[in-house]
Amino acid sequence: MKGFLRVFILFALIVIIAGYIIAAEKPKYVFRLAHISDVTHPSHKGALLFKKLVEERTNGLVRIDIYPNAMLGSAPEYTEQIKMGLLAMGLSTSGQLQVWIKEYGVVMLPFLFDNYEHAHRVLDGPAGQFLAKLAEKEGFVILADWEWGFRQITNNKRPIYSADDIAGLKMRVPNEFQLMEMYKALGAVTTVIAFPELYMALAQGVADGQCNPLPTIYSQKFYEVQKYLAITNHVYNSQMLVMSKKIWDKLPPDIQRILKESAWIAGLYVRQLVKESEEKLIDEMKKKGIVVTYPDLESFREKVKPAIEKIADVIGKDFTYKFLEYVEKVREEMKKEKEEAKEIMESLKAAAGR
Numbered sequence: 001m002k003g004f005l006r007v008f009i010l011f012a013l014i015v016i017i018a019g020y021i022i023a024a025e026k027p028k029y030v031f032r033l034a035h036i037s038d039v040t041h042p043s044h045k046g047a048l049l050f051k052k053l054v055e056e057r058t059n060g061l062v063r064i065d066i067y068p069n070a071m072l073g074s075a076p077e078y079t080e081q082i083k084m085g086l087l088a089m090g091l092s093t094s095g096q097l098q099v100w101i102k103e104y105g106v107v108m109l110p111f112l113f114d115n116y117e118h119a120h121r122v123l124d125g126p127a128g129q130f131l132a133k134l135a136e137k138e139g140f141v142i143l144a145d146w147e148w149g150f151r152q153i154t155n156n157k158r159p160i161y162s163a164d165d166i167a168g169l170k171m172r173v174p175n176e177f178q179l180m181e182m183y184k185a186l187g188a189v190t191t192v193i194a195f196p197e198l199y200m201a202l203a204q205g206v207a208d209g210q211c212n213p214l215p216t217i218y219s220q221k222f223y224e225v226q227k228y229l230a231i232t233n234h235v236y237n238s239q240m241l242v243m244s245k246k247i248w249d250k251l252p253p254d255i256q257r258i259l260k261e262s263a264w265i266a267g268l269y270v271r272q273l274v275k276e277s278e279e280k281l282i283d284e285m286k287k288k289g290i291v292v293t294y295p296d297l298e299s300f301r302e303k304v305k306p307a308i309e310k311i312a313d314v315i316g317k318d319f320t321y322k323f324l325e326y327v328e329k330v331r332e333e334m335k336k337e338k339e340e341a342k343e344i345m346e347s348l349k350a351a352a353g354r
Helices: 002-023 042-057 075-084 102-108 116-123 126-137 177-185 195-203 214-219 253-287 297-303 305-315 317-352
Strands: 029-034 062-067 089-093 140-145 152-155 170-173 189-192 209-212 228-230 239-244 291-293
Touching (some): 029 042, 042 062, 075 089, 075 239, 102 177, 102 305, 116 126, 116 253, 126 317, 140 253, 152 214, 170 177, 170 195, 177 305, 214 253, 239 253, 253 291, 297 305, 305 317
Parallel strands (some): 029 089, 170 189, 170 209, 228 291
Antiparallel strands (some): 089 239, 140 239, 152 209
16 A cells, blocks of 8 residues: 555656646747857857756746857847847857947956966956946846957968067957957958858958967867967957846846856856867867967067057056956965965975975
8 A cells, every 4th residue: 555655646746747847848938049159169068058057947937049150140240139139148258248338348458367267256256247237237137257268369371489470460350459459569460350251261361360269269160271370368258148138127036046047157167168178179270280389478468568558548548457457466366375375285294294
């Protein structure tokens, strides 16, 4: 009898759960999420995790439909759709958001951050929160900071060993004035080409080279149409999962909380994928015949100083220099933490007699 009862209770629970899932199969909210990357890119993998988390945590009340590979247009195009409330969400960089929030342009100052940890500490702190508030005033809700990454330079003409080797190259840029000013200071010629058109433009020689983070260079197969790769880390791009405020404001608080929490978790995953993949991707591209160089970055920093002044004029000098102060403060804090950690390790080692 007890065995029968256990079986009956289990069967009843299955029926109840199944009924709940069936009831939840018709979502109340369906959101389209656009991005420009290939399905092998960390951004797409993060979008898949975000979709899974949201749909599971809302029991199917929310459905996320993902549109990769610029299926809904270029990033500037769908970012504008998000602002207008015609598209629910998408992955946009600081470069796209600076069209409406000029202060986001400061994130792309040449050689601003030392490494990923430095960039994350700055953008996950008060500075990033301030930028997010500015974005909300313009119709964007920043669900979470993800990752685009540090840009590296590829070209078809010659290996890059110093800043002087950039001179005379025709470099593709997105419609982002920081990169235009930087290349101008380095003596290169720039041409604006939309991301979905970039592979063909490089293949046809419309541009000699371009710059993007390693996962983007690899997933878009730029190694098929470029010969040289220079590891420069010259500009960091923050990519964010952005939602239309017009749509966000209509959502109940519990759905808003799940969206933000899920976006944060997925963002950590994307950051991990980008960081862990870089050395592997360099090796993979070497195997495909790409010549990889590690240029003298001090020569770059010196030559781009005039560009930083011009960029500050556009963003606003007061804000730019205040932001730079904060970036330096975080840099010093991280340095101090490492020194303290080293001292603790040495004292423990001495105490252990090892």
